[in-house]
Amino acid sequence: MIKTVKLTYASLNCRNVRKMVDYYENVIGLTVVESTNGDTFYLSTGLEHHNLVLTSSENSELSTIGFHVSADENLVEIQKNLKAQGIQSELKHDFQPGVHELLELEDPDGYKVHLLQKIDMPAPGFKKNSICPQKLGHIALGSLNPELATEFYMKVLNFKHTDRIGERAIFLTCNSDHHVLNISKFGHKMMHHIAFELKDSSHHTLSADFLSQNGKALSWGPFRHTAGHNLASYHHDPELNVIELFTDMDQFIADLNYFDPRPWHAELPMRPKVWENNCTWYDNFEKNITDYVLDKVQLTK
Ligand SMILES: [Fe+2]
The missing domain is CATH 3.10.180.10 (2,3-Dihydroxybiphenyl 1,2-Dioxygenase, domain 1)
Known part of the structure; x- marks a missing residue:
């Protein structure tokens, strides 16, 4: 193996x-x-x-x-x-x-x-005048055949699966991070996003300000995911690859089949599960804020 x-x-x-x-x-x-x-x-x-x-x-x-x-x-x-x-x-x-x-x-x-097994480690160090993430965290793939891709990473490369989001996405890890890969069904082969880990939640604010100062708008977030509970924001690189910046990713203890407990876990112990949606902070994440405003107009007529 x-x-x-x-x-x-x-x-x-x-x-x-x-x-x-x-x-x-x-x-x-x-x-x-x-x-x-x-x-x-x-x-x-x-x-x-x-x-x-x-x-x-x-x-x-x-x-x-x-x-x-x-x-x-x-x-x-x-x-x-x-x-x-x-x-x-x-x-x-x-x-x-x-x-x-x-x-x-x-x-x-x-x-x-x-x-x-080995890569040179010239250790150029971490920069100070940019976002400066701690590490490359995970890659999200859209697969032509998610079942086959999942089987490959699990059976050949010994990945374990943690959570799923419905039938749409499966999260795979090869270490303690909740996911190192996730594989989704989009009907075609694509890289959905590439993710870099920030230092802490305050780093999200600094990063969003830095992106804004460099003419880059966030396209999604920050918000806390369900699967992985990572606090995440998304924007695009110059070739429209989606870039996720995240912190607080769940840490999986595979031998115990649960994630290290966190204050934001709705269940203790938090075990791998199938989630209905992918955001903890909104009950209907797909709904636009304008829809909520119009809801009030309708309700108070
Ligand atoms: Fe991600």
């Missing part, structure tokens, strides 16, 4: 890579550690060689997700085990800067998955 332990990086193809680098460097606050050929840029949140790779391309899309596997694992043995399951993979050496050895395979939707 492969012991996947951490989401390490995501690679995005970009139509205007310079504009994207400028945004992720100067608004989000990552640090460019290295670039190759002037068209691929490796950005770090603060420790590892890269947590985000931006590559110039004709298309704007997620291409690759990189995961750390346990230091006890052996990539050659993993490759043999994958082959025994009928899954093709390729061992690559010095395929990208900062990672000497990785195993590349594809998930059922065709996203490249990189498994690695």
